[in-house]
Amino acid sequence: MIYPIVAYGDPILRKVTRFIEKDEIDLTKLSADMFETMYAANGVGLAAPQIGLNIRVFVVDGTPFSEKDDDEDGEPDLSLVDFKKIFINPEILSEEGEEWSFEEGCLSIPGIRGEVYRPEKLRIRYRDADWNEHVEDYEGMAARIIQHEYDHLLGKLFVDYLPTLKKQFIKKKLTDISKGNVDADYRMRFPAKK
Numbered sequence: 001m002i003y004p005i006v007a008y009g010d011p012i013l014r015k016v017t018r019f020i021e022k023d024e025i026d027l028t029k030l031s032a033d034m035f036e037t038m039y040a041a042n043g044v045g046l047a048a049p050q051i052g053l054n055i056r057v058f059v060v061d062g063t064p065f066s067e068k069d070d071d072e073d074g075e076p077d078l079s080l081v082d083f084k085k086i087f088i089n090p091e092i093l094s095e096e097g098e099e100w101s102f103e104e105g106c107l108s109i110p111g112i113r114g115e116v117y118r119p120e121k122l123r124i125r126y127r128d129a130d131w132n133e134h135v136e137d138y139e140g141m142a143a144r145i146i147q148h149e150y151d152h153l154l155g156k157l158f159v160d161y162l163p164t165l166k167k168q169f170i171k172k173k174l175t176d177i178s179k180g181n182v183d184a185d186y187r188m189r190f191p192a193k194k
Contacts, residue, residue: 002187003037003051008109009178010191012049014155017056019089025055027129031086034059041186043107045145047152050108052189058149059086065141083142090126092150093135095119095143102144104158109177110184112170114162118147 006012038046038059047058062080097120105113121139124146128134138146148158159167159174176182180190 001033001036002040003033004187004189005041005107006050006052007177007188007190008174010189012052012054013108013152013157015049015054016155017049017054017153020055020057022131027088030057031059031129035061041107045149046107047149049152056089056153057086058152060084060145060149062142062145080141086129088127088129090124090150090153093123093125095122097121097139104148106158109157109159109174110182112159112173114158114166116158116161118144122146
């Protein structure tokens, strides 16, 4: 099932999500629906609040970044080839390393991108769809994708990290998005659209 993506301005995008209990939700169906929704919107990550659910879950698939030559040496990032996961009840345990910049976007904020600085490494604890617990380390683009989606679980958006001048520059565009005055190649749910 493909869900509409919740647009900027919807209060659910600003709420801190709640942890879920084992067997509370059909995680196999939820993860399949979230991946299907993410792929339909050409995303590399999708958090539950972006489909209107106030729960601590996100999915990622870094494969599109593994095919690009975005790193310094011009080679594709092979660490992202099989980077397809669901993160249930995730908790970032630590972040470290030098902060680096990358132009981020968000399915809930179509047409807007901005440079965001994030630490290069992290350690995260989470459960998978079979409720097995994992503690894993990530770095580079994989860490960035996780940090971006994890922010959604805390009610944060990438635009929160932008400099004040850039925020002022995009203010009208953000208002337009919340009203549904935006072109997106996927279905969206707008908070202010009547």
